[in-house]
Amino acid sequence: MNGSRSAALTVAWRFASLASFRTEGFPTIPVIILGVLIFLAVFANVLAPHDPEVGNLGERFRPPFWQQGGSEKFPLGTDHLGRDVLSRLIFGARVSIVVGFTAVIFAGVLGTGLGILSGFLGGWVDQIIMRVTDAWLALPALTFAIFLAAVIGPSAMNIVIILGLVYWTRYARVIRGEVLSLKERDFVRLAIVAGCSKRTIMKRHILPNVLNSAIVLGTLMLGVVVVTEAALSFLGVGVPPPQPAWGLMLADGKKGLMAGYWWLTVLPCGCIVLMVLSANLLGDWLRVKLDPQLRQL
């Protein structure tokens, strides 16, 4: 079965999933950053000083307060429609967090479920699921996501569905591999001998044992998903305007880039980078902590 897989893609996948940064100790700063972003996302309506979607054209392109022409009213400046950048960044955190987490969970449930079915049932079920997984893994993720977005149409909900459909394969591969080895373990064999139904075994014995890997993969996928969402929004097929998504802010900010309105580009970029960096560092730490099997790879 393994031989069916593209050898080169195996190298690529193994590498991509396990790009290790080997952090020592608990990643305090990344966790704080993620915590702050989640806090901003939850309390966005309370924390944001202005309405993120309504601007005042008289106040457009105001720089942050410390620069000449800036005011305390708009601490991080305003965009081309005179909307408050700080408020948009705060509400943008909500979009990224909500889309990121739901997409990761959706892809995780789909991929883990199919991975368990494929690994445990074997035979033609395995063949079909793995053929589809391989074919989808071979599809270029971003291009495929753009295509789906163009077909389904842009909305935050659709982005979640699209990201789930594009990224479930990453889970299915790894989880199936784990199930294959779990299947040979004594406790599963005993369950089979004891006459448990396949469903019970998958639910009670297999699922709890692959959950750790799924969580680790999910954290590592969070960064990928957030970047993809930002890229889709940047290209105009993601979260539709006037919603404040970071990718969308960058697309708008590009209009003022040549004029030197740096805050419209640098600040959203900074937010995306901080979130992805934190997710990657946390994921890496979780992997080492939760999953001794993945550690050696």
Added chain:
Amino acid sequence: MKRYILKRLGYAAISLILLSLTIFLFVRLTGDPTVLLVEPGASQADIEAIRHQFGLDQPLWVQYGHFVSSLVRGDLGHSFYYRTPVLELYLSRLPSSLLLATAAMAFSLLIGIPTGIMAAVRVNRWWDSAGKVFALLGLSVPSFAVGLLMILFFSVYLGWLPSSGSGSVAHVIMPAFALGWYFAAAHMRLTRSSMLDVLGSEYVKLARLKGLPEALVIAKHAFKNALIPVLTLAGINLVIMVNVAVVVETVFAWPGIGRLLYEGVSFRDFPVVQATVILNGAMVVIVSLLVDILYAVIDPRIRFTR
């Protein structure tokens, strides 16, 4: 060897069939495809004509047959916007895309391989840590962020490089860097781990026991073998680059395939979007097939252990 190639050919064929089936089904099942295939503002009669022309009144499997046969004939439809066959458009943009991808690849290998080797030779020293930070940033900072920040710095503030367009060497530098940075980090990580693998092998130990100078051991014995997986991955990454370049090409208005896809999406030019996805997907499948066969030729372990 023959068996391995046949098997890989078979799987590549399955991938291509699934690719076409996926695209076909998504367009048909997520709503009325005539909405996507008809130009905006078409009359009801036009819509009926298109529906008939594409056979959308026929059962799905007949439609799929038509879809595949026109794909095989190279008929990918006409662009609404450019009024030309999509295939022509695609082929006219391909050289630009390949130029950008090649430049980005050259950059990523030039940075990735030497730093990866250094990191492997000096494990856990400051150089290795610096490499880790570089890799972490490379894998975490998205290409559009790199591109936009570079424009701000090198075009707006310093005025050294043009912010968009193509045509001269200066135009390639920033897009190639923005696209290649992620891959430089990826190639660095892979070179490091592959080099560590080779350095622990018996023949390297033997070379050292023979009393060869360390530089020679690394340059002559370890380096060549450590490079095999890196170059394999680079082969596939070149096509992946053509695909992910859509963002960088949009940032820098680079006239490649990614830009074509972006235009297709923003002008609601569905034939262009569909054709680009099909051709890009096919390109990835075919190149990974070729790389795999090449890999099997170079490294007999691949074809015998499976």
